[in-house]
Amino acid sequence: MKLDHLTADWNYPTNIKQGVGRIGELPKLCKNLGMKNPLIITDPFLAQQPMVAKVISNFRDHDMHCDIFSNIVGNPTAQNVKEGVTAFTNGNHDGVIAFGGGSAIDAAKSVALMVGQTLPLWRFEDKGDNWTRVNTSKMAPVIAVPTTSGTGSEVGRAAVITDVEAKLKRLIFHPNMLPSIVILDPELTIDLPAHLTAATGMDALSHALEAYCAPSYHPMAQGIALESIRLIKDNLLKATLNGQNLEARAHCMVASTMGATAFQRGLGGMHALAHSLGALYNSHHGLLNAILMPYVLKANRSEIEGRIRRLTRYIGLKDACFDSFIVWIIAFRQELNIPHTLSEIDITAKDASLIGQMAFNDPCAGGNPIQFSENQYTEIFMNALNGEI
């Protein structure tokens, strides 16, 4: 299936090659960026899969050399980035192919940043004007190839890296971390199992929703978020129930990229809590956002009610009101087989106040429509733990 009507080249927010089979263009695109010897950065599971073998043989067919670096954990660490930089330098590479889910892409973007720096990674944490310390001339070019439809890291200007010592996730940021080229090939997602399709798709939905509700002025991002939410509503269940449905896969992939494009506008409480819980429990990021979603929306009700009403009209819910949106989210989650409470994924109340404190201090808290206190975050967490909507 070629899906010609779902094939296109876009230059916003970066150079995007959308369509079935576009991965075949990778060697040509590398050459366009002046890469002759790229380092493919992916996770250890994907490194063993036929799709990566195919990429390598395609490079060989084009008389190009490449290596693979795959020593990356889910929720990548500073150590992973450090080893990636060593692999890049030792192999005399001239560019990075970020291939995989959010973890691989975030690690790859961080490696591409760090190959040209003398300062350590945490000095580029997204705080104040830290990003101005980056020596941009030495950054390696990146082509991003997502194999999941969720994080949208392929169009993000930041990467989430876990600080193992401090037990928290830090955001590394520079505007030039936005990959130069993105290949969105829905065929790369067809083997993704149903539970991951659902969880990553709900991450994309949480990006679009939080961006849509964020208080800052950015109508363009708001428009993109709206259409992303509609695409997920109409396609995520289809892609989850039948992974081979390429059309649904294509729409989910674009929706995910759109969600991340929109969240330049800001994220909010779902992500503030999901980052904190992810650092403490190492649970799946998308799954955490999916579970937290209705509880955080409910807590924000007073600020977002009108906006959500407009959204319900756009996505075609029967009753255009806030409550019907919450009812839809809960039903949608259920159809996707996502738990209703955090306790179902073995999270406990043990660290409740620490979680409230961590969420309060997370950079995403700033994008939430209401500036919640530590106690309020703890309260939302407890509601999500016990299923109290």
Ligand SMILES: [Zn+2]
């Ligand atoms: Zn996310």
